[in-house]
Amino acid sequence: MTGSRVDQRRVRGAKTRTDVLRAAADLASRRGIEALTLGALSEQLQMSKSGVVKHFGSRDRLQLATIDYASEVFAEVVLGPAADQAPGLERLRSITARWLDYLTGPTFSGGCFFYAAAAELDRQPGPLRDSIQATVQAGLALIRDDLSTAAGQGDLAAGTDIDQMVFELHSFLQEVSLMHLLLDDPMGRVRGQRAIEHLLERHGARPLS
């Protein structure tokens, strides 16, 4: 074995936990959580299986850690830029704009990690389903919180059914993923943005200036 090959192995061995998780989340966005095996991942990363095992111990723990990592990425790219916005409609509009960017952008090469994982795991009871369910519920709670704040501030019409609004707003986000990922239709983001803005204004939100 030449010196350079030894160096290369050292470099390969030095891949951090985050490097592995990034590759795992990206792979899962394209092929599903089920495709996340130690073998597939070690091959993709050109590292040994034992190197992957060292970080995670087992396939189950790798899969769970990947869901957690994807949640952190979502928080960073979607919620991070809205951190300084006032709670209520201002922050909600900021979050949904970034959310639409995320759904149609390059964060994961297979599109929204959770869109894929939700449909994959919804009928497979266990810790993976529990984790995806909790993450999706947290996403819905983000929307609900800002809508409730807006209603409390008088920025939405009195008597607005907040849970129905959450249902409709989140449904538009799901449809954007379908148009973008399956239908190859570039109008998804525009239609989603339009649907969300109409929904808000229909319930009394002041139009965007």
Place this chain on the structure above:
Amino acid sequence: MTGSRVDQRRVRGAKTRTDVLRAAADLASRRGIEALTLGALSEQLQMSKSGVVKHFGSRDRLQLATIDYASEVFAEVVLGPAADQAPGLERLRSITARWLDYLTGPTFSGGCFFYAAAAELDRQPGPLRDSIQATVQAGLALIRDDLSTAAGQGDLAAGTDIDQMVFELHSFLQEVSLMHLLLDDPMGRVRGQRAIEHLLERHGARPLS
């Protein structure tokens, strides 16, 4: 080998193509198209692999035939009952009511076959993705046709953006699947029905009497 075991084998061998497809579609609704292997299916049906191969020739052809079969089931349970309805709002309301039943009912044990398959295959180019894409587009066309007919009959407001309505109506159907399958929330069907009816009435449809 006893006589009764021979009979049992004959019975097993006599499973029809439709028996196999029904089991395949049900399995795929729970575990994904990727889980449709000749081995998994022969085990579930208690028939030999060669028995499955006899009907389909290869795994690829089995998977494609399963998508076609699921389309036929959808047409039967969702479109069949609306066949005699007048095109336009009357038929659309009939179709969407049956569609909501299908999404939340027992047709497939893993819920909507296409909700699962769309998210699974959307980033995996090939004949399976093409087939799912065409089927989803056909579903959207059903909605678009009746909305266009309704607009042409003056049953929707002049200038209605039909494509935007299709986007919104179909998004509500997707969200019902998410609530039903992942979130274990029994309100999905009610919220979906309400969202669809509000959408129609907002664009000028006469309310249901």
